[in-house]
Amino acid sequence: MASRIPPSPISLDNKITIRLTGDNYLYWRTQVDPILRSNLLFSFVDGSLPCPAAEIANPMEAEAAATPTIANPQFAAWHQQDQAILSAIVSSLTEGVLGMVMLVPSSQQAWETLEASFASQSTARVMAIRTELSKIKKHDFPNATAYFNKIKSLTDILSSIGQPLRPDEINTFLVAGLDSDYDALADRIGARPVHDPLPIRDVYAQLLNTEQRVEARRADVTLENHHANYSARPGGSRPPGHQQ
Known part of the structure; x- marks a missing residue:
């Protein structure tokens, strides 16, 4: 798991150029998906790379003065990258959509909230286009x-x-x-x-x-x-x- 967390946070600032409104979720998602995947960051939002434990066993525990656990460096690295993704997502939202994800703590929760909120709208949009084609x-x-x-x-x-x-x-x-x-x-x-x-x-x-x-x-x-x-x-x- 450690090798999948970037050694330093990858910034996504200014990479998402489409701002999410109430009716363009599919367009927004079409741009954001490949940005995350090309930077090997999609595992943060789909939950396949969960947050590491905050502490790990101390390899020096055998020494008399050692504590049984120490802070996990991967925990801090994961949080830094996750917050960078969350920041990029939030920055790409218009005010009308921002309220859906206010105060969510992670990029995964923001992603899932938006997906759930716009799922029915996306399906309706596809059906509307197919209906228009048929006419x-x-x-x-x-x-x-x-x-x-x-x-x-x-x-x-x-x-x-x-x-x-x-x-x-x-x-x-x-x-x-x-x-x-x-x-x-x-x-x-x-x-x-x-x-x-x-x-x-x-x-x-x-x-x-x-x-x-x-x-x-x-x-x-x-x-x-x-x-x-x-x-x-x-x-x-x-x-x-x-x-x-």
């Missing part, structure tokens, strides 16, 4: 790029808060929002096995290609209708510039 329709966007970027931005949020979607799940959401003009593309994507989905970059490329064909076909139909309507006028004249 997105391409016809609500000006083009395929805007539609794709909206879905991609939401899936990126899920990834950033530790709830990433599998590639096949992302493809499912993309396909679900397409109209019947994209049925052929939907069939190609759906035909791929779950363990080998079409890469997202390929889905985007095929989405753009399909959109171009759909728009070209619609343009042809519009032009044909225009010519038909023009020819139906009295005299049956063709629109200017029309080639026989």
